[in-house]
Amino acid sequence: MCAGILCGKSFPYYHDPQNESDINPSDFPCGVAPDVTLVVCKVTSGASKTASSFAVAHALRCIKQSEDVDVVCLTMGSLGFSFDVVSAIDELIHNGVIVVCAASNYCHQFSQPICFPARLGHVLCIGSHGPHGKPSSFSPIGQEIDFLAPGENVAAPNSTFIANHVAVDSGTSYAASAVAGLVCLILQYISSLGDKFGTEIVKQFKNHWVMKEILRKMSTCPGRHTDDEGFGALNPLQFFQRPDHIIQMIHDEVINPAFTELSQE
Structure with missing residues (x-):
């Protein structure tokens, strides 16, 4: 389901034969960024x-060896801590990879x-x-929350009942997958600006902190951070209705900012 939300095509919607009111369309469009190339790493054993x-x-670290990976989406989590995983994530971020993580479904x-x-x-x-x-009621609360995305009653590809059909589920894994797809779309657009800004400056946009600022400008509460919403829900139209304006703002504020002396007079 996470892969389908990130970059799926269209799938037949699963119709419940016992539900006469099920009038969903026969085909369901899935995938925030359908043109990306998906790299899947299986880390579990069997079922x-x-x-x-x-x-x-x-x-x-296997992902790090591929220079073509720009975004990593981790739709899993642990109550524990691993220095080995932190080190691997640090290496990715140092190389300009954006890492998107699901917060959890543990609420309180x-x-x-x-x-x-x-x-x-x-x-x-x-x-x-x-x-x-x-x-969502299951979404956790904490100062680490950056943004909210759709994760409640999300329709996406699911083979639990019938292969290659769509079902509905909830969880922050689906929200993280949607944001990973959105980040891919933003990076695709930024990659097209090489002639305008130059390839070296474009590379500087492929950075965690720069991407966070771009997402903050398309959030519902860009100037206020709370433990339950972060900077709020993401509204992609805030970016794609005026992408050049936001990219120029990010360039002036983050890539090449001007500093002035602060004094009380």
């Missing part, structure tokens, strides 16, 4: 949903409900919101 920190770190269940590695300060920590932009 297990549990992975070792060694397997996750090894997968991240633990003293630290936001999973590792989402709670690291140099990854994008994504919570979930519902149809009205408010935090």
Whole structure:
């Protein structure tokens, strides 16, 4: 489902034969960024949903060896902590890879409900919101939350019932997948600006902190951060309706800022 949300094409919608009111369309468009190339690393064994920190770190280092990977989406998490995984993530971010992580579905269940590695300060920590932009009941609360994205009752490819059909589920994994797709679209647009800014400056846009500023400018609360919403829900139209304006702002404020002396007079 996460892969389908990030870059899926169109799939037949699963119709419940026992539900006469199921009038969903026969085909459902899926995928935020359908033109990207997906690299999948399997870190679990068989049908297990549990992975070792060694397997996750090894997968991240395998990704690092590919120069074509621009975005990593981690739709898993742990209540524990792994220095090996932190080191692997550090290497990716140092190379300009944007790392997007699902916050967790633990709400208030633990003293630290936001999973590792989402709670690291140099990854994008994504919570979930519902149809009205408010935090989902399962979305955790913590100062590490950066943004909210759709993760409640999301329709996406699912083979649980019938192969290559669509089903509905909820979770911050789906919100993180949507944000990873959005980051891919933004990077695709930025890559087209080489003639305007030059290739060296374009490379500077492919950076965690720069991407966070771009996303902040398309959020509902760009000037206010809260523990339950971060900077708020992301509205891609804020970027794609005026991309050149926002890119120029980011260039002036982050890539090449001007500093002035602050004094009280």
